[in-house]
Amino acid sequence: MSSITYHTNVPTLTWTDDGITLPEPDAILNGFIQDVQNAFPDAVLYDSNGKFLLSTPWGQLITSWAAVVLDKNNQIAFYANQVDPSYAMGRMQDGIGRIYFIERRPATYTEVVGVCRGGISVLIPKGTYVADSANNKYRAKQDYTIGDDGTVNVTFICETKGAIECPANSLSMYEIITGWDSVSNPKAGVVGRNLESQQQFEQRRRQSVAGNSVNSVDSIMSALLTLTDANGNPVCQDVYVTENNLSEGITNGSVFLKPHSIYICVAALDSQENEQFIAKTIWNKKPPGCAMTGDKVVTIEDDSGLYSTAPTYKITYSYAVSVPIFFQIVMARSQDQPKNAADQIKNAVYNAFTGEDGSIRPRIGSRILASDFFRPVLAIGNWARVISIQIARDGMYSNSISMGIDEIPTLTKDNITVIFNG
Template identity: 70%
Template sequence: MSNINIETNVPEIEWSENGITLPEEDKILDGVIQDFQNAFENKLKFYNKEGEFLLSTPQGQLVTSISAIISDRNRLLAYYVNQVDPSYAMGRMQDGIGRIYFIERKPATYTEVVGLCRGGGANVVIPQGTPVKDKAGNVYAAKQDYTIGDVGTVEATFVCNKPGAIECPANSIDMYQRIAGWDSVENPKAGVVGRNVESQAQFEQRRRQSVAGNSVNSVDSIMADLLKLTDANGSPICQDAYVTENSLGEAIINGNVTLKPHSIFVCVAALDSFDNQQAIAKSIWRKKPPGCAMNGDVTVEISDDTKDDDGQPLYSTPPTYQMTYQYAVDVSIYFNIVMTRSQDQPKNAEALIKDAVYNAFIGEDGSIRPRIGSKILSSDFLRSVLALGNWARVTSIQIARGGNFDNKVSMGINEMPSLTKDHIKVTFNG
């Protein structure tokens, strides 16, 4: 059987240094029509005398369906071509790129809060799973067994029973189940807010930060390793981290922090527990340059647990080291949003605006989340409010950290910004 050279008038996909270029849909339709005319000796009619396309004819239906199939095929191909670019990859393809850097997408996490439990006697056990409840009705369970000591108190970590960004403001939890000898519980500090499954934008941002994770002796490698830490349940230990250094032979001031000569400064946003302290300290020890000074108000002793190729400890008596770092100070952020009233705005407009700003702040809508040491611009949240619809007419958005409202606020290198919806004020004028 001889080879038959089959040609088509449908334009092809173009490949160039700039990537893939798809033919326009009207050009594809013209090409399919010409192929039909060639097959049927130009006996088919596709247009009337006025030049209008005869879609209702059998041949009109066929060529438009075939053109749509070709266009969909082209778009699908272009989509997967772009998936090899980390800036555009998402879903399963982005997960594959992440594994090249030995990182996995962060699953949804649960809000955790430290409660100060008081009792009328010593040795009162608060069993694992014991529930407490916040003012919004969310239930939290004790992470493990806790025993009220001789001083009559114990700090217990409670985990929300629902994943996601659930706020737990300071002084908001109370007892939900009575235990003999346990009198009260309170949380002097706000809980560490959980998060939904890591979004495409958040995952890509972390991938960029983790590139230095396999290196040592640099501030980037320390931060990358800290951000990769997970606890026994696979949840991230550090919500954020900031690492800098002073290479000079004299002390310097960086914002509101004084750095010792020849030292590194490590600040983390994380729950303070023994397990977390050990994980954070060992991460710093693995990645920091030897012999440098450290800054901070938390010092943790760790042991060298390095093992040889057979899995045996290198030392019969492991050396110990003192690692110093600092927990980030939680700084409440406030918003003052002024809107122009619109006739078609929904009844729950205020709640929708608060949700939009809050979701942008915590990065749930794909925005870059404000971090330790960052500068936060009020204009960063304009897009999220405008995306609510044409009714969302913004007069101004201002931001503050407890003082006067302005167009921006700055975080120190030891400060982590936080936001609750109660701190978002929305006013409608007109």
Template identity: 55%
Template structure:
């Protein structure tokens, strides 16, 4: 059925059945279906689909279409422009037309957004999580920095769960369980930062925060294992690309994917990073600073050095690696076949490498602005650390990666107009190069103390 001006009917009286039965006509030019009211098609500009995706109409074209619809509905009795052809926004019809055009435009943008969300390169948030689940991977949750503190004091003194210490920057950490000082007057306590994220805890920075009778002092001989924020869009997509071989076996990609998705008991990732390469030749070769035996596999991970993690890593490598190939690395772990196919399960020796943590140094020289913030140096160092650890959502440097000094320009420049970078150098012992190439058994690290900020003038 259709309605004309003579039907003396308004929208309030149209039943759902009548609305569903409204005739659909096709625009002669676009061949796009539209509703027909009283013999008149809507003038609303519809979307187009091209080889590059959805193409949305311009805002002014949408408004022109709404105005035309209004004029058709009111027999051209409405005035939208004055004699100077200026749009009469303050009129009731002007307000209605612009509001409706804005609604249509918002609908179009929302549609374009969700169209782009099916592309893994652009997907974010919940939609990206859904794409990840197709490959059986989950977004990495935020994790707190952990550090081992050596507590000294009298024998049998209890360091209870929740006992707090602090680092040099005032960040608080608490013991993850109860510990008792041993006969030698010490106990190694695992302290977890109260704030999740990439909190840096340098060696020898822990100090007591609360007093316990018989507990004398605390010290951390090594730096803490830096935590992380919730995995960003760019980081998750990078890992998804690396994880597409998760369900395969007998390839370096399948080993890397399985290790990157390896979880411990609390759901956190075991491996911060992974690098896998093989030597298929009959002779030994040097690849990116590491010697590989003939017909061998090299797996390097950045992961905890405890027995539990070693077993998880070794079991994962064994399940995915090709049979019969030799292996490289100083981490030697004996595992047992857990398939349940044998009454006396065979044992295997798995070798891999735990990445050496290599400190990186940066030096940035800037022109001194007329008005320099009091905490300018700290702002710059923090921006660089966030970019290096991926805390700003960027892809962080990895095992065997090439780190460009230029990749830290943008994070610093975003601090404000007072930033004028003259030079920015990077290096290992001395920051005097434009790039640093990590070996395939090296994991780069960066502390605030290793970032030098200089203002000229």
């Protein structure tokens, strides 16, 4: 029995050291045309002018076959690229993350510390509601008891996930408890976020590669960025770590680093629960015996169980100062722009700044370029014609601003000004 060799003129995928190469769509189509002509010499595929007869039954079949092959080639190429961390997304990106022992961060809730005042020993139960000026509701994280000074710091968690702003001095009582007189929040809340995007996850994966090491600034930063509380929620919104390895003090912006010291700045809720998580993480990763610079001092115990009387240590770090950022956006007026054009522009800039659209949000110590926000505004629609975008932190608008190593930028939609010219 003789063997039969089958042959097709349709080009195949090519695998090289540079990756996968796909044949061009025209080459796939022409390959099918040649196959049909070889199998059915009498098939009429072209008109008298040499134009391919797409509307004929053969034309429809050939173009459908070519479309199927092209689609499958694209799917294979897409899947092959999912092993590259720079392109992976979804389930494949989650798998790469697990190699580094990190999970995608879920959507989180805004948290804020409220100073509750009232009678001594009055209980504020877990789940007690307060509200902010925008009528967003927050629940007490656990049971709290008002102390001898008539106050207690209560961590309240927003009941809605996502980037819910809670400005300073915006909380008020929502329900009545006998002996509880008032609540206020001297500091703004730590804003929650949506499910971690592909870009945000990849940035954190790159930062986490030092997570298994110790005695370096990278290992401290990585450990704090992946730190979660007892409920699995991220503790630190952002982290900045640097060191001074000289025998004399140095100044970095407004921060003075003592000789041979490390400086750690975290963007996190300043609560008693969080400070122990943060301090113990730093202690587990920092070099022994080094000095520490900062304005927050937390005492921790060595809970390793190696000592009959556990030694205590003082860990020093700083909380990032929130710096309000302002935008001034000048647009060319368009005849077909919608009535809510200004609101759409504000939403686009705000979502890009906070990372809600998948962008990488500005961080502690970062330089922020106004030009980075052209893309989200232009993506709104053809009517969005940008004349200029400028950014400021102190009333002086420019093309860029810089944050100190003890500062984290914050933005509210009220701080975005949209001007239409023409």
